[in-house]
Amino acid sequence: MSESNPFVAAWLLIVSGDPTLAGIVALSLRVTLSALAIALVIGLPGGAFLAMSRFPGRGLLVIGCNALMGLPPVVAGLAIYLLLSRAGPLGPLGLLFTPSAMVMAQTVLILPIVLSLSRQVVEDLWSEYEEQLRSLGCSGARAIPTLLWDGRFSLVTAVLAGFGRASAEVGAVLIVGGNIAGHTRTITTAIALETAKGELALALGLGIILLGLTLVLNGGAYLMGQYARRSAGQPW
Amino acid sequence: MVGKVASLFLFLAVVALGAAAAQAQSATGPMTVASTTSTEQSGLFGAILPRFRARTGIEVRVIAQGTGQALETARRGDADVVFVHDPASEERFVAEGFGVRRHEVMYNDFVLVGPKADPAGVRGMTDIAAALARIAARGAPFASRGDESGTHKAELRLWQAAVVDVRQTGGAWYRETGSGMGPTLNVASATNAYALTDRGTWLSFRNRGELEILLAGDRRLFNQYGVILVNPARHPHVRARQGQAFIDWLLSPEGQKAIADFRIGGEQLFFPNSKASAS
Amino acid sequence: MVSAADGSSILPLTLRGVGYGVAGRVLLDAVDLEIGPEGRTLILGANGAGKSLLLRLCHGLLQPGAGSIRWSDGPTRAGDPRHAMVFQRPILLRRSARANILHALAMIGLPAAERRYRAEETLARFGLGALAERPARVLSGGEQQRLAMARAWSLRPQVLFLDEPTAALDPAGTRAVEEMIAAFAEGGTKIVMTTHDLAQARRLADEVVFLHQGRLAERTGAAEFFDMPASTPARSFLKGELPW
The missing domain is CATH 3.40.190.10 (Periplasmic binding protein-like II)
Incomplete structure (x- = not known):
């Protein structure tokens, strides 16, 4: 591919129906959505717990989560690399250079975002709801689903921020995935590779495809949010 | 809380990834070659690996790194074969016991x-x-x-x-x-x-x-490429059978021809010079 | 029909030497009080006398700094479905009116079918059926307070605490809430409420608990209290408020 216009390059890539590209896109989505799912399962209730509880060291934990939102992906990647390497503590699992390793790295990257943002949202809600919920016998762990559901519109931001960071990230997945053709090559690592090969138009074309995917997902989330807001009176 | 989240995370990771681990560890699974950006980015592996797979059914996964990083990856046991181009480092790698034996494959x-x-x-x-x-x-x-x-x-x-x-x-x-x-x-x-x-x-x-x-x-x-099987005595999980099969094939007349056949714009990039093939 | 008949009565509520302070400031001091099952108990007093605080302590939202607060079968705690509370500003969840009631019913562990039945019954009982699907947070202030009252009613509490439930409402809203209070009382629910509206207190009270500067000044039958209160603070309180 020596097309010099990135938009044409992107278009040609899409219409060619190239199975390699389809595989790369599918892997990117699989890795990113898996990481997002794990981060949400842990981060939403975790953030809510952090918002509602008071214990020594809580402040440090909150600061730590906030700071880790800025964790450089390369550092996260390197840490997971050393953890998963055969010479590392989880080496026997044989996970280095697999999509699972990439999922782990991205989970580490976006978990602090989900934790911090959901803590913020739930903290505001909890200060408003606390007396009423305790009066209704809805406190402690039982309050978490209630608070997450009532914060759902604000929590969409946490989900999208997590998705954005994971899907745009290249440093960590490159290190722990190895950018192996047909196995751990994602859109972002393919962009890095094509850039390295001097195929700048193709690299930018892949970038356009990634941006398109992100736009579609964000647009979908926005429309769903609008619809849900409009029908927020519906039984759930 | 920290402990709770950490252990939950670890638990999820282990459970979710257990299947992948089982697959990765099986003796018939794909093998990993740590190689250089020059070989991968030129497209050489894309051209020759399908031929190797057609012959043996073995899937090869290539991680393209600099020679130094590739050898370090292999030292840690994260690759089965190294395919690089720095004879001095390669010989030290073998001498330290990380590699079985160095074979010359080709040059550019x-x-x-x-x-x-x-x-x-x-x-x-x-x-x-x-x-x-x-x-x-x-x-x-x-x-x-x-x-x-x-x-x-x-x-x-x-x-x-x-x-x-x-x-x-x-x-x-x-x-x-x-x-x-x-x-x-x-x-x-x-x-x-x-x-x-x-x-x-x-x-x-x-x-x-x-x-x-x-x-x-x-x-x-002159830029000589060598290939080395990572020492299974050092890293028992190394897929020695597949790795050796790959090396044998690279050095065989068939593998050497595959290398010679790889061209960009009509120009040959790599020149096979394995001693096994020559003799 | 509100029923206090499932299980025996938790009344009387007994307060012994109850005190509460924040940062060295005494807000309630040495309150001894027994609230029995009969009639509606109104807690009166000037701003800052400790009325709302006393309700929150009785409901178990706050722990007393001194003394004890016990129902007939043990110390009070928030979340016991046998006593409910309605706040001055209704706190409703960001979901439909019906879902607010369903949520409260889920919290007391009712099976789903029973929840749906009770929610419909409650909405119908208080004429809220038309609002069932509406997001609770976009209802008017009066509608929100009626929904909060209905939610409490659906729980079938033996005791209902009301903290200035009509303070933010217009006369029509106030009337609607007072009618709902009557419905609770008819159903056998003990009413314990605070208000600063003396006219409302005259309309609703069977007995009056009067607080003055964090202390129990007097406790009297309603007719007697409004005719000739026994304590000096109550007398000046009533005098000061006489324009009402």
């Missing part, structure tokens, strides 16, 4: 590229050491890998031959990119700098700008 050559305007006036020279000395004397920009890769080490040996101490230049004209061959060529192209590159990467590199080959053919630019 390094070329000196630079801007068409050639501010240092090296075009037409045949002595790479003299050319580098002239670049240093003129202070013409030079982009170096600076990443401990095979190419970088070869470059440093040539500077030594030119009696130029690049460590002392303070970055005025000698710029280390600390990245792979492609990114380094991107830098050279953008800043009209000279650079030493393997011919394979150069031939498949698209963003040349004003750059062209100014010097090639010096015997010291």
